Amino acid sequence: MFERRPYLLNNTIQKYSWGMSGKNAFIPKLLGITLEKNEPSAELWMGGHPSAPSKIYLFDSWINLNDVIRDFPVEILGQKIFEKFGSQLPFLFKVLSAAQPLSIQVHPNKTQAEELNSKDPEHYPDKNHKPEIAIAIDELKMLVGFKTIQEFDALFERFPGFRSFFRITKAELKNVLLMNAEDQKLFLRNILKKLFDHSIKQSPSYFTLVEGLRNKIVNQLEYDNLDEAEILFHDLYPKFNNDLGLVLLLMMNFTTLEKGEAIFTPAGVPHAYIQGNIIECMANSDNVIRAGLTLKFKDVDSLKNIIDYSFGIPEKVKSSGDKKHLIFKTAAEEFEVHYLSLSAGQNLQYFCNDNPTIGILTEGEIQITWENDSQLYLFSKGQSFLLPASLNECKFQAVTKSKLYLSGLPQL
Template identity: 35%
Template sequence: MAVQKVFPLSCTVQHYAWGKMGSSSEVARLLASSDPQAQISEDKPYAELWMGSHPRGDAKILDNRISQKTLGQWISENQDCLGSKVKETFNGKLPFLFKVLSVETALSIQAHPNKELAEKLHLQAPQHYPDANHKPEMAIALTSFQGLCGFRPIEEIVTFLTKVPEFQFLIGDNAAAQLKQSSNSDSQSASSALQSCFSHLMKSEKKVVAEQLNLLVKRISQQVAAGNNMEDIYGELLLQLHQQYPGDIGCFAIYFLNLLTLKPGEAMFLEANVPHAYLKGVASRDEECQLSAGHCLSLHTDL
């Protein structure tokens, strides 16, 4: 008898706090449409739908004619489904994790390690880094989807230092001056100056960050109330982020990182060491080859 290669799955949901609630989440609706027994809790966030064989989210097979209970078990016993090249390269594992994300509030800023660093981190702390693979990632917007990705050109960051004194205060005059001077320097000097500025921000005392952020929020709120447009410093976004995470240093990241708003069908690719954060929307995401964000599709390499 031929091996059955198409069958329904019940996929794992991750209830991270940043996800959309209940049936307002595309993740919850997809779960309900594929699994008749799924019960949606309206008071619970449905952040990610995982479609794959990740150990923390191995999809269940909904077909009594198949002896294997999960997708991972089925792949393990039907290795030809991977193809010879993939099977050999990834030791008989599915080399990606396909996700749908439904984002209500901003995710934390993160960057995925390259292969060499991933292996090192896995050896040092396997409880925090469960696999030794890198995680290149692609996010495809299913609705309007907003995120931060990679550092802005230095000229743009310098402009924000001029327009946002609270931002410059946290960076410090010396680091800010070094960044301004580096715009005409070689790439290594510019990279060093950028690193210094970002380090100054991230190492700022929590109390000082909260004070400067409150000053900025107050200034923007007053200008908006007076009918002034503050989009040159992303005033509306800054207020939204502060409302979600009062006093959080990540609110200032919008002045360091590129702000992207994707239309449905548009995508962003995130290679190793690229800082990024998803802000809102629905997307699909793919994480390649390892076990590792509105609505978004995503592919992760995560086995």
């Protein structure tokens, strides 16, 4: 028999090389654990993705969350979610901690994901799309989307090698500035496809472009006069040399999310987290199409047909609510994220609304009570939990000053 109550979760830490390591690594400090010396901790996965499903404490043992959902789908997911998404949790919830840049990447839409999975299941392990939200716990530096045509004009002026490679004169680029948005997008698509094709072929003109950029940034410009993207190129060149990502990062927007700010990345939008700690939530997928800044598998051939050739930075997600309870909604139907900040003694009533919720406490200690406060569990910093849809409602009460993030679903 499945009980309507909160359940403690045990989650996998992904130890990707770009994650933080050492005594100040964010995820081990959050969880109150110690990893082996210099072992990186990059992501904490909370959910049911088959690559690293959480375990739930049930019947006095740790059980694969997907096995429990299979046995009790309506109790955990709720009737509407079960009917819409089947017997799987629709979202994947993460804590992500980057000490070094991640790859420049895009995620496919559902149709593209199905095609990629059918063609190459080793590198594209599921059939789902991967829209995602990132919420800065402290600060996040990232690359996202392409610069505007006006910014390309300035970029080509600073690095004439771009003009030579793309065979475009100053006058021709000035004419592009006068075009409408759709024609500018077509121009961007054409020049980037040329860049992608030449990088795949490793053509002499591509090597000349990269070498020219390297020579200008490393040898000619004063380090103190470099912007953030150029500094990134300077610092990463010894590791990546002729990698496409070094060229792309100069053509993308370098931006910073301050603490509490959020950004939503839909399918096709190129992005790369550079450094920082975030809460991340996405549709239940691990499909990543990499362009560069990585030693992992890159698939530029697929990427050039999937990438969004729009320019500009996606708008930051505007939260609703108050300082005690913020809600981050996006265009995604698989998730929404709640942020609770409670002073000692404060409480908040939470309604599951026949949806599952996963939560993680990033600061403090809370009591979760239910059934008119007749039942309670105590959770401490770093612990995560599942609130099944059948719980209906519960109350969070802060024993000490507490902060927690919850991932649930929008109302269907």
